[in-house]
Amino acid sequence: MVISLRCKKCKDPLKGERDEYAFFCGSCKSTYILQNDTLKEIETYFFDNDYNMDFLIPLYLFNTNIEYINLESKKQIDLSIKIGNRLQIITRGISIIDPVYFGDIEIETMHRLNNLKTRIKQEKPGDKIFRLDINPQIAMRLLRYNFMKFFDRQADITGMKYSLTIESFSLLFLKTKIDKDKIYISELTKELSRHSILTI
Amino acid sequence: MYLKTRTVKCPECGAVLHIASTSGITNCQYCHTPILYRLENEPSSFYIRSQIGLKDASRILLKNLRHFLIARDFIQKSRIVSRTLYYVPFLCITGYRCGQHIIKEQDRTTYEVKEDTRVLFSSFRHFRPAVSLTNWGISGTNPDSIIKNGIIPVQLREDITQEDAVYLRPDITINSEEELLRDFATMNKDISTEIIIENRTILYYPIIRVILQYRNNIFHFSIDGVTGEIIYGIAPEAEDNRFIPMALSSIVIAWICGGLFNFIIKGIASGGILGGFFFLPVFLIFILSILFAIYVAWIFYRNYGEIVIRGDKVEINKLNIPETTPIEKLLSPLFKILEQMVLNSRKKYY
Numbered sequence: 088m089v090i091s092l093r094c095k096k097c098k099d100p101l102k103g104e105r106d107e108y109a110f111f112c113g114s115c116k117s118t119y120i121l122q123n124d125t126l127k128e129i130e131t132y133f134f135d136n137d138y139n140m141d142f143l144i145p146l147y148l149f150n151t152n153i154e155y156i157n158l159e160s161k162k163q164i165d166l167s168i169k170i171g172n173r174l175q176i177i178t179r180g181i182s183i184i185d186p187v188y189f190g191d192i193e194i195e196t197m198h199r200l201n202n203l204k205t206r207i208k209q210e211k212p213g214d215k216i217f218r219l220d221i222n223p224q225i226a227m228r229l230l231r232y233n234f235m236k237f238f239d240r241q242a243d244i245t246g247m248k249y250s251l252t253i254e255s256f257s258l259l260f261l262k263t264k265i266d267k268d269k270i271y272i273s274e275l276t277k278e279l280s281r282h283s284i285l286t287i
Numbered sequence: 288m289y290l291k292t293r294t295v296k297c298p299e300c301g302a303v304l305h306i307a308s309t310s311g312i313t314n315c316q317y318c319h320t321p322i323l324y325r326l327e328n329e330p331s332s333f334y335i336r337s338q339i340g341l342k343d344a345s346r347i348l349l350k351n352l353r354h355f356l357i358a359r360d361f362i363q364k365s366r367i368v369s370r371t372l373y374y375v376p377f378l379c380i381t382g383y384r385c386g387q388h389i390i391k392e393q394d395r396t397t398y399e400v401k402e403d404t405r406v407l408f409s410s411f412r413h414f415r416p417a418v419s420l421t422n423w424g425i426s427g428t429n430p431d432s433i434i435k436n437g438i439i440p441v442q443l444r445e446d447i448t449q450e451d452a453v454y455l456r457p458d459i460t461i462n463s464e465e466e467l468l469r470d471f472a473t474m475n476k477d478i479s480t481e482i483i484i485e486n487r488t489i490l491y492y493p494i495i496r497v498i499l500q501y502r503n504n505i506f507h508f509s510i511d512g513v514t515g516e517i518i519y520g521i522a523p524e525a526e527d528n529r530f531i532p533m534a535l536s537s538i539v540i541a542w543i544c545g546g547l548f549n550f551i552i553k554g555i556a557s558g559g560i561l562g563g564f565f566f567l568p569v570f571l572i573f574i575l576s577i578l579f580a581i582y583v584a585w586i587f588y589r590n591y592g593e594i595v596i597r598g599d600k601v602e603i604n605k606l607n608i609p610e611t612t613p614i615e616k617l618l619s620p621l622f623k624i625l626e627q628m629v630l631n632s633r634k635k636y637y
Contacts, residue, residue: 088323088324088325088326089295089296089298089322089323089324090298090322090323090324091297091298091299091320091321091322091323092312092320092321092322092323093299093320093321100320100321101321103312103323104312104331104442105310105311105312105323105325105331106310106330106331110323121323182381182485182486182488183381220331220486221485221486225483225484225485228483229383229483229485232383232385232483268437
């Protein structure tokens with residue numbers, strides 16, 4: 088694969104590393120994602136609250152459509168009504184050394200997003216202070232597990248069959264601050280140890 | 288750094304560009320377009336900078352080679368042939384073990400599998416050497432614990448690599464994904480498990496190799512570039528390791544010889560016929576005792592060895608050990624006691 092790293096809008100060089108999947112235009116702030124050996128512009132979102140930040144943690148934000156095939160119990164029916172047919176599912180975009188703990192952060196972000204506890208706004212990152220090193224294809228494989236994890240916390244889903252389709256995907260950024268050995272995720276008031284992200 | 292020369296065409300102007308690796312970003316010399324190329328699925332590279340200078344290696348060796356098992360004049364009479372900082376590649380794989388959701392029954396022997404459910408069972412971060420090196424001790428190196436202790440790896444770029452260090456090339460024939468599937472996917476045969484590899488990276492870990500020359504022999508040492516521990520090394524054994532057991536055996540032989548000669552002569556001189564009657568069996572016992580003492584001394588002599596150092600452990604690696612004979616098996620507890628006695632007595636001097 089050999090591709091040109093120039094912004095499709097302003098023709099400026101894009102920023103990024105050889106092993107990343109997101110490239111960023113320093114001039115017009117457009118973000119591109121590398122998928123199937125081509126660069127596509129992708130929408131980027133932030134949570135509505137603003138904090139000073141040191142760097143951004145990128146998450147894949149999938150807009151999915153769910154069809155329930157077999158609802159056996161009243162609990163399952165209630166759950167399907169509660170969740171509806173559209174769900175925003177989160178998977179990580181950066182390699183985390185402690186993946187299980189970060190899995191909880193993903194699920195909590197999904198809860199906040201889908202229960203409208205926090206609004207997100209479309210916004211371009213001000214500078215390239217993030218790193219997306221997880222292939223979109225891997226993110227799509229993880230999506231099914233995060234979906235089930237999100238589901239399973241709310242009700243017993245034994246025997247429930249569903250069909251899940253991805254309508255679109257974008258990037259959602261979590262703002263973070265680094266203080267000594269800790270990374271504070273401002274939106275969720277969660278913390279990670281600094282060495283949990285290999286690349287900062 | 289190792290180099291691979293390949294050519295790619297600039298997607299903007301079609302110019303032929305020469306590249307030195309299988310993946311990277313380069314600028315076209317003609318139209319100055321930045322170009323991303325990934326000719327092979329090459330993992331990204333990081334390194335942990337060495338915390339120890341090459342000169343510190345000598346100090347570490349001096350400190351650790353002062354041991355009662357190692358030849359006493361090894362430090363004084365050995366000469367440093369070379370000191371080299373190597374960056375040894377480790378493959379780091381992070382991912383998840385996923386599968387169907389199971390409910391464990393109370394008797395803990397049966398499982399109920401939830402239909403159409405998928406959950407993340409656990410995550411893993413797995414380090415393994417990406418190169419095979421004999422007698423380097425890299426299998427005992429654990430970059431994971433180093434990272435957990437707060438040492439943060441830095442992304443490796445060709446423009447910031449240390450010029451005086453040697454970066455070993457990862458062995459690409461290692462198929463770690465298949466091995467991981469084999470290792471992790473067999474939690475329960477009744478449950479289908481899926482391994483999702485999240486990311487692969489190459490972590491270059493610093494190891495200082497020191498070569499010493501001692502009495503025309505070459506000895507290699509590997510020093511962990513972060514912790515400063517000797518992770519592997521071979522040193523000559525102290526000669527008195529064999530001398531003391533042999534000296535003890537000689538004393539025993541002399542004592543038996545003297546005692547039995549005295550007994551025989553006294554028997555012959557005092558009893559005449561009685562002495563002659565006892566002479567043959569006593570003489571046989573005398574010969575057997577001498578042979579036994581010589582045998583013990585010979586065992587100690589032939590079990591010469593070298594000293595292997597791995598971290599804090601210093602142990603004798605016996606060389607040229609022949610197959611254990613039944614007599615040796617029978618006497619092995621006695622040998623162990625003797626060895627321990629010798630070691631304990633000599634530890635007092637250190």
